[in-house]
Amino acid sequence: MSISVTINGGKTARLTGLVTALLFLIVCISWGTTWLGIKIAVESVPPLTSAGLRFLIAFPLFLAFAWMRRESIFFPRQRFGFFVFVTVCYFSLPYYLLNYGEHYVASGLTALLFSTMPVFILIFSGLFLRERIYLSQVIGIAIGFASLFMIIKTQGLHLAYSELSGVFAILLAAVMHALCYVITKQRGVGISVITFNTLPIGIAGLGLFLAGLLIEHPGLAAVTSRSWAALAYLGLAASVGGFIVYFFLLKRLSPVVLSFVFIIFPVFAVFIGAWYEGMPISPNMLRYTLLLLAGFAITKLPLERLLNTRG
Template sequence: MVSIPLLDSAERSQKIRTILAFFAIYILWGTTFLAIRVAVEELPPLFAAGARFFTAGIVLYAFMRFKGETAPTAKQWRSLGIMALLMFVAEYGPLFWAEKYVPSGVVSVLAATLPIITLILEMLILRQQRMRPMLATATILGFVGVAVLLIPGGKQHLALVPCLAILAGATTWSLGSVLTRSMNLPASRPLTAGAAMMLGGAMLLALSAGFGEMHPFPHITLRAAGALLYLIVFGSLLAFTAFVWLLARMPATRVASHAYVNPIVAVALGYFMAGEVITARILAGTALVLISVFLILRRS
């Protein structure tokens, strides 16, 4: 009789947690682009982004402090402020605004250029990676895909300025993610995430007030409240916490594979649930960007 080894309870629990965490960053993050579109249809974009991250940040930060994590020092708060400005304000402010004009599926594809932009920053500016032929080819392929998406053609064409705003936001996120490696940040990643989201959300709400989005105070319908609640719970608290949890347990390149899964989920949801138009040009540009991201992450 052949003996089949079985996982003990601890190993089984760890395996289930890992599967659930990947489900969160693959599927839940992919669905947030449609939720953002629903939110900005009824709420001012900066207000919606600020409400999402400030609420999620407060909850996560308070939870980690309740668990006994030490509060950040003054220098760490300064680093967290820079991180929040680059990775939440400059990234998600333009992205929420752009979703008023660009289909959510296309927004997810443009946001998926994060690994491409990060690679360029590491190679050309920070000199942290060498320019290898395969990586150079993959980078060019990604930019060709973006160009295919943005070049006007046929009856369906994308608003250029919002698309450029998304790419600019992706650049600031990439810069922030690279700079955080040398920043003085708290040891606890969940505490860091909560504090950065809290600061970023506060800055976005301040900008919202400065641009007059709160005069009068936005009327939050049940539909908008549902979209915001989904973004706070599933997009920020669950998916982002799962992302941080996975980063502590496996290579970053494996965790970053969500970059070429999220757009597939977002494009499919936009088509089937929101009636977003998918043309051959959009499919071609999407395919080129996702192949580029796949090659870059695989080589990394």
């Protein structure tokens, strides 16, 4: 009987591991295709309006999840300031900046630019949370950003104001997301994931959409079916589906392992974007991309910490 239990337990463990690996791959693909989805959406929908519609599509599903799990969508009253911060600095401004940036920057490069976000988390954690930053992490940051500079140069983004403004918009979105993650470590304790996302997404979506109507005057009748399909994908698959699977995995994998999603999804984004946009990947582009991701990987696995653990 004990042998039977051991065999069944082994099969269950292997099946669980297989499902976990599959879900990890789904998150990488989902987030890797997000950037192409944004690129297609902004083909016929202006940035503010596009970001707002994406969240308005996602909001009812988040409400449904909150209702099914019987969780409140309201932040605690004493954290109203934190609620405003999340709504503005995690959802509203960064997603407008991403949509704006993709008007001028290829989707694969956008993903690479945004993959700097965990590095900014590391920097802000050192500044605000007094977490230790190792020398190897500093070297990894230097390698990563040097490679990113060479990628931008390789892509021909030299002096054109619109292209450079797109690059800076995407980097600023990564900085704001990183800051929000770090502040959430301080202020977001005890707030469930569904509460954290639902109402901010709804308010951000409505605010961005109304701002788009006032500022951009979008002709919604002229929106192509491709852009509508991309918005539906972004709202349902990327925002809701990717969110659910990611936080499901967060309970089953260590944060360090799961954080490698940010290293892997840009690879999918680069190849998918190059295929869709008909842009060949040059050997230099591939070389610098791998070097950039390797540099950022070092920031997640500092050699000093690994040596101390083994010792």
